[in-house]
Amino acid sequence: MWRARTLDDDQTMTADTAPRRSPEQPAKRPLFRRRSAIPGFGLTMGVTLTVLSLIVLIPLSAVVLKAAHQSPAEFWAVATSQRSLAAYRLSFGAAFVAAVINGIFGVLTAWALVRYEFPGKTIVNALVDLPFALPTAVAGIALATLYAPNGWVGQFLTPLGIKAAYNPIGVTIALIFIGLPFVVRTIEPVLRDAAEDVEEAAASLGANRIDTILRIVLPALAPAWLTGFAMAFARGVGEYGSVIFIAGNMPYKSEIAPLLIIIQLEQFEYARAATIAVVMLTVSFTMLLIINAIQAWARRFD
Amino acid sequence: MASVSRRRATDDPAWAKALVIGVVAVFLALVLILPLAAVFAEALRKGLGAALEAINNADALAAVKLTLLTAAISVPFNAAFGLCAAWAIAKHEFLGKPLLITLIDLPFSVSPVVAGLIYVLIFGLQGWFGEYLVDNDIKIIFAVPGIVLATVFVTFPFVARELIPLMQEQGNSEEEAAVSMGAGGLYTFWRVTAPNVRWGLMYGVLLCNARAMGEFGAVSVVSGHIRGLTNTMPLHVEILYNEYDFVGAFAVAALLCLLAVVTLVLKTALEVAQPGMRGRGGH
Numbered sequence: 039m040w041r042a043r044t045l046d047d048d049q050t051m052t053a054d055t056a057p058r059r060s061p062e063q064p065a066k067r068p069l070f071r072r073r074s075a076i077p078g079f080g081l082t083m084g085v086t087l088t089v090l091s092l093i094v095l096i097p098l099s100a101v102v103l104k105a106a107h108q109s110p111a112e113f114w115a116v117a118t119s120q121r122s123l124a125a126y127r128l129s130f131g132a133a134f135v136a137a138v139i140n141g142i143f144g145v146l147t148a149w150a151l152v153r154y155e156f157p158g159k160t161i162v163n164a165l166v167d168l169p170f171a172l173p174t175a176v177a178g179i180a181l182a183t184l185y186a187p188n189g190w191v192g193q194f195l196t197p198l199g200i201k202a203a204y205n206p207i208g209v210t211i212a213l214i215f216i217g218l219p220f221v222v223r224t225i226e227p228v229l230r231d232a233a234e235d236v237e238e239a240a241a242s243l244g245a246n247r248i249d250t251i252l253r254i255v256l257p258a259l260a261p262a263w264l265t266g267f268a269m270a271f272a273r274g275v276g277e278y279g280s281v282i283f284i285a286g287n288m289p290y291k292s293e294i295a296p297l298l299i300i301i302q303l304e305q306f307e308y309a310r311a312a313t314i315a316v317v318m319l320t321v322s323f324t325m326l327l328i329i330n331a332i333q334a335w336a337r338r339f340d
Numbered sequence: 341m342a343s344v345s346r347r348r349a350t351d352d353p354a355w356a357k358a359l360v361i362g363v364v365a366v367f368l369a370l371v372l373i374l375p376l377a378a379v380f381a382e383a384l385r386k387g388l389g390a391a392l393e394a395i396n397n398a399d400a401l402a403a404v405k406l407t408l409l410t411a412a413i414s415v416p417f418n419a420a421f422g423l424c425a426a427w428a429i430a431k432h433e434f435l436g437k438p439l440l441i442t443l444i445d446l447p448f449s450v451s452p453v454v455a456g457l458i459y460v461l462i463f464g465l466q467g468w469f470g471e472y473l474v475d476n477d478i479k480i481i482f483a484v485p486g487i488v489l490a491t492v493f494v495t496f497p498f499v500a501r502e503l504i505p506l507m508q509e510q511g512n513s514e515e516e517a518a519v520s521m522g523a524g525g526l527y528t529f530w531r532v533t534a535p536n537v538r539w540g541l542m543y544g545v546l547l548c549n550a551r552a553m554g555e556f557g558a559v560s561v562v563s564g565h566i567r568g569l570t571n572t573m574p575l576h577v578e579i580l581y582n583e584y585d586f587v588g589a590f591a592v593a594a595l596l597c598l599l600a601v602v603t604l605v606l607k608t609a610l611e612v613a614q615p616g617m618r619g620r621g622g623h
Contacts, residue, residue, distance in 0.1 A: 074431070074433065074512070075512075075515075075516045075519050075520065076431045076432065076512060076515050076516065076519060076525075076528070077519065077525035078427060078428075078431075078525040078529070079428060079431075079434075082424045082425070082428035083428040083432075083434075085424045086421070086424055086425040086428050086429075086440075086444075089421050089424075090425075090440075090443060093489075093493055093496060094443070094444075094446055094447060094493065094496060095443065096462075097458040097461075097493070098446070098450070098458055100461040100462050100467075100468065101454065101457060101458050143363070143364070143367045146360055146363055146364050146367075147364050147367070147368065150360050150361050150364045153352070154357055154360070154361060162364075162368065163608070164605070164607070164608040165368065165372050165373065165604070166368075166372070167604055167607065168372050168376065168600060168604065170550065170551075171547075171550045171554075171599075171600035171601075171603040172375075172376075172554065172596070172597065172600040173554025173555070173556060173573075173574045173577075173599075174554065174556045174574070175554075175556040175574040175575075175593075176379060176554070176574070176593040176596045176597060176600075177375060179581050179589060179590070179593060180375035180376070180378045180379045180382075180593070181375055183378050183382060183586075184378050189378075190374060190378060191370065191374065215371050215372070218371060218372070247353070247356075272449050273448075275451070276449075276451025276452065276454070277452075277557075278451065278452055278556065278560075279557050279560075279574065283581065296451050296453035296454075296557065297453075299451075299454065299457060300560075300561065303457065303460065303561065306466075308460070308461060308464075311457055312457070312461065315451075315453075315457050315458075318451055319454060322450060322451070323449070325449060326442065326445075326446070326449045330442065
């Protein structure tokens with residue numbers, strides 16, 4: 039590998055060290071980019087930035103500009119109206135509870151997939167990605183039918199006095215479906231790479247299995263767990279398709295924030311729709327920053 | 341390797357193993373398997389004939405066509421963008437690279453409804469270009485171009501985020517060798533890079549396609565739900581369901597389930613063929 043890379047020492051260094059370079063390391067870098075022997079930087083970077091701006095950045099700025107069109111008092115009144123607050127509470131609350139439940143069962147699923155052998159493992163492994171592959175509307179009507187009072191699952195819950203559809207519990211169920219693969223798929227590779235010899239060492243030093251799992255395995259999984267949790271939460275907050283069929287959509291009770299945007303749009307209240315969208319965007323970007331920070335923190339332990 | 345070498349110290353007791361597998365099985369059955377089964381059961385409630393009839397009518401077929409058209413435009417577009425972005429990002433060093441990667445990932449953290457809203461604010465009647473579009477009789481919102489745009493937005497990062505880490509891992513040595521021996525940029529790409537990343541590209545395209553065909557929230561905002569004209573398959577499912585035509589809704593939903601199952605089978609086949617493929621985090 040090294041013999042082939044004599045073209046540009048500088049470039050060779052970066053190619054090899056780029057993924058795990060600490061931020062303070064590269065001191066002598068030119069202002070914008072390093073010279074490279076590989077052509078096409080100008081063209082591909084130009085196309086990338088143009089398309090990114092046209093499809094993502096400029097349209098996203100439109101929503102901020104639209105919301106900024108109102109006076110701050112108007113913005114605040116819509117952003118913090120009782121109905122909006124109830125919708126955020128439901129969207130964030132249900133997404134949080136769903137992410138916690140996925141955090142628990144996601145670890146168990148990842149553990150079973152990585153550490154155990156059992157019949158049908160390949161199928162289970164493929165099924166975990168079903169929420170990525172199944173259109174959300176399909177998931178929505180399927181879950182609504184299952185958990186409705188007379189549905190396959192709902193009929194067993196009704197005698198117990200549990201109503202699982204058309205209320206916040208229904209919203210949470212849909213978000214559990216949507217978020218599961220995020221947790222499993224972020225934990226799985228870490229669990230797979232985790233050195234079993236460390237566990238073995240712990241065991242040979244007298245730790246019992248529970249101690250080993252609690253003190254050796256779970257702490258090593260923490261950054262991946264948090265990342266998966268944050269991704270599932272972020273996705274859940276904005277989720278629409280799988281939720282509206284099972285939510286019930288009662289104002290103040292079971293109306294999620296994205297639905298509120300749709301309702302404002304249908305009444306041609308574009309500024310109000312943009313206001314709620316800006317609140318949601320702010321939360322998603324904060325989540326994105328947190329996820330990036332967790333991952334940067336996790337890389338320090340590599 | 342973990343599963344092959346069975347070292348006693350790191351083996352869980354049999355009861356713990358059975359418990360974990362049992363809990364996972366019940367959980368996955370409730371959350372994943374039952375919904376999938378319910379779709380087919382509901383679709384076939386009045387027999388196969390009724391289900392086929394629900395699919396084989398003008399509105400449903402128009403929805404299928406529009407879904408295929410949307411995917412046929414947005415997936416190649418995002419694949420080309422992904423290749424382009426990955427070449428710029430993975431093969432070169434420049435300031436602000438992490439920021440650029442974050443910006444490309446941005447659509448994943450935007451609610452689909454907001455993704456639709458932004459295009460309404462630009463191309464809608466009251467939007468930036470609203471008057472111009474009306475004057476020139478161009479329809480974007482409540483028409484096919486808006487649906488394609490919204491789909492491109494929500495599926496924007498799929499291919500790029502698959503290719504960037506893959507191409508970073510592969511390094512630059514092969515391309516540098518090609519260039520130093522006189523190969524041009526395009527030739528190097530086709531003969532050196534493309535063969536190295538083709539599996540990753542297929543993987544990204546597969547996930548991109550599943551989302552493109554299944555997108556609901558973003559498309560729902562910009563479509564206007566005009567039957568036979570601006571209804572994609574997921575929107576058609578919604579309309580039928582809200583009209584209490586459950587057999588029809590679940591029959592079209594079953595078609596989309598088949599798409600999901602095919603996607604998962606191909607994805608698993610790719611992972612078996614290329615063991616390094618999986619686990620770059622979802623979308």
